[in-house]
Amino acid sequence: MLxxxxxxENKEAYLKALEKRNFDATELFSEVLRLDEERRSTQxxxxxxxxxxxxLSREIPLMFKSGEHMKADLLKEKSAGLKVxxxxxxxxxNQVSADLQQQLYNLPNIPNELVPAGAxxxxxxxxxxxxxxxxxxEGALPHWELAKKYDIIDFxxxxxxxxxxxPVYKGKGARLQRALITYFLxxxxxxxxxxxxxxxxxxxxxxxxxxQLPDKEGQMYHVQQDDLxxxxxxxxxxxxxxxxxxxxxxxxxxxxxxxTPCFRRExxxxxxxxxxxxxxxxFDKVELVRIEKxxxxxxxxxxxxxxxxxxxxxxxxxYRILRLCGGDLGFTSSMTYDFEVYxxxxxxxxxxxxxxxxxxxxxxRLKLRIRRKDGKKELAHTLNGSALALPRVLAGIxxxxxxxEGIRIPEVLVPYTGFDLIN
RNA sequence: AGAGAGGUGGCCGAGUGGUCGAAGGCGCACGCCUGGAAAGUGUGUAUACGCUAACCGCGUAUCGAGGGUUCGAAUCCCUUCCUCUCUGCCA
Numbered sequence: 001m002l003x004x005x006x007x008x009e010n011k012e013a014y015l016k017a018l019e020k021r022n023f024d025a026t027e028l029f030s031e032v033l034r035l036d037e038e039r040r041s042t043q044x045x046x047x048x049x050x051x052x053x054x055x056l057s058r059e060i061p062l063m064f065k066s067g068e069h070m071k072a073d074l075l076k077e078k079s080a081g082l083k084v085x086x087x088x089x090x091x092x093x094n095q096v097s098a099d100l101q102q103q104l105y106n107l108p109n110i111p112n113e114l115v116p117a118g119a120x121x122x123x124x125x126x127x128x129x130x131x132x133x134x135x136x137x138e139g140a141l142p143h144w145e146l147a148k149k150y151d152i153i154d155f156x157x158x159x160x161x162x163x164x165x166x167p168v169y170k171g172k173g174a175r176l177q178r179a180l181i182t183y184f185l186x187x188x189x190x191x192x193x194x195x196x197x198x199x200x201x202x203x204x205x206x207x208x209x210x211x212q213l214p215d216k217e218g219q220m221y222h223v224q225q226d227d228l229x230x231x232x233x234x235x236x237x238x239x240x241x242x243x244x245x246x247x248x249x250x251x252x253x254x255x256x257x258x259x260t261p262c263f264r265r266e267x268x269x270x271x272x273x274x275x276x277x278x279x280x281x282x283f284d285k286v287e288l289v290r291i292e293k294x295x296x297x298x299x300x301x302x303x304x305x306x307x308x309x310x311x312x313x314x315x316x317x318x319y320r321i322l323r324l325c326g327g328d329l330g331f332t333s334s335m336t337y338d339f340e341v342y343x344x345x346x347x348x349x350x351x352x353x354x355x356x357x358x359x360x361x362x363x364x365r366l367k368l369r370i371r372r373k374d375g376k377k378e379l380a381h382t383l384n385g386s387a388l389a390l391p392r393v394l395a396g397i398x399x400x401x402x403x404x405e406g407i408r409i410p411e412v413l414v415p416y417t418g419f420d421l422i423n
Numbered sequence: 424a425g426a427g428a429g430g431u432g433g434c435c436g437a438g439u440g441g442u443c444g445a446a447g448g449c450g451c452a453c454g455c456c457u458g459g460a461a462a463g464u465g466u467g468u469a470u471a472c473g474c475u476a477a478c479c480g481c482g483u484a485u486c487g488a489g490g491g492u493u494c495g496a497a498u499c500c501c502u503u504c505c506u507c508u509c510u511g512c513c514a
Binding site: 039040041043044046047048050051053054056057058059060061072073075076077078079080082083246367374375376377 | 441442470471472473474478482483484493494495
């Protein structure tokens with residue numbers, strides 16, 4: 001959520017920046033500023049009435065004491081009148097504030113100046129790539145065929161037990177999953193992130209805090225009986241640890257990591273995209289979350305990018321990094337780097353990590369602030385990134401490491417798997 | 424899930440209708456004291472919004488949350504959330 005005061009100060013620059021998203025905020029901005037104006041003037045009037053009313057309340061008992069009952073009754077009447085007006089006004093204040101809030105929810109974050117303009121993923125900027133695309137042997141298979149051939153992932157069984165998008169990992173497949181999770185967590189903690197195990201369900205307030213609610217309600221599984229949501233990413237519970245908090249400057253930076261399954265309804269996704277491990281309703285992910293001072297947040301984003309690079313380098317997967325263009329940038333993000341691994345057998349790039357600087361957009365909803373050494377308070381910046389999401393890493397390993405003898409395991413994982421070949 | 428108790432400032436804890444944003448203590452910050460420290464001592468120490476150039480000042484709100492009664496609510500009533508104890512159930 002953008003800050004009204006900043007919109008007022010930077011209106012023109014913001015409008016221009018939002019053009020990169022192909023988002024014309026002209027009308028929304030003027031509506032927001034109008035509502036804010038109204039909110040402030042309503043509060044000013046209300047405050048005056050309440051002040052008057054408080055004053056009367058202080059005078060009334062004095063009059064009773066001095067025996068001026070008539071006068072006291074008069075004031076009582078006056079006070080009652082003020083109360084009627086104050087009720088009206090506070091009702092109006094609530095309404096205007098809610099309207100303002102609603103309009104602010106409709107505004108996406110302001111893209112960083114480095115973000116290129118663009119309409120779709122075709123306009124994303126490749127900023128880095130690394131790794132050799134392997135020459136596969138004759139008859140190389142896509143990962144869903146390999147999974148079947150070596151009996152390590154059973155999609156049919158998942159269909160039977162739950163439904164599409166909930167695969168069952170078996171034997172070495174299950175072990176490889178566990179190895180990846182442990183490897184990723186080890187790398188995160190070595191990089192100074194504190195590991196957390198978070199609840200897999202969150203309440204409504206948390207959903208609102210990180211921005212999944214109220215808009216993207218349909219993307220989360222909702223447990224209606226208890227009004228809880230299955231997390232779509234551990235970003236939600238982890239970031240919400242810091243909801244409604246005022247952190248001291250000396251506590252920064254804050255670096256958190258956590259492994260959780262993630263649950264996504266993926267309503268509206270069809271086609272080849274959902275084949276095999278490409279898109280699932282339940283998948284595993286190790287997430288990085290950082291809370292930073294505003295002046296440090298872009299260095300932190302670079303640091304996260306370096307971290308993910310190292311993971312992919314160690315795993316020996318060919319990848320590229322894209323700076324997302326305005327049109328492809330997430331609603332809440334100021335700048336996002338997507339990592340894509342090349343899936344040799346599918347002959348396409350698969351998104352495997354997304355590292356974003358949300359700047360103050362999320363912090364404003366979360367009420368997550370910093371108290372500076374001099375006592376000044378301001379919103380913190382939040383960042384998050386996957387390090388990494390498992391299914392597509394697995395797909396990449398299966399496809400890129402296949403040989404006629406079987407699937408070789410990247411060297412760095414062997415200590416975690418206890419085997420170096422799936423056959 | 425049933426019965427009971429309770430939710431007050433960073434923490435502990437007083438306060439059962441009227442100058443209560445809230446006693447007292449602890450903690451913390453700064454000063455004095457000291458060769459230095461401890462002890463002692465003095466002062467200060469919530470957040471949000473609005474007015475404002477202002478993190479000066481003033482106003483308003485906030486004692487889990489929301490609503491109600493009243494001229495006036497931390498205190499009374501209702502709803503709701505949470506915590507604790509006992510009982511039940513259970514990995």
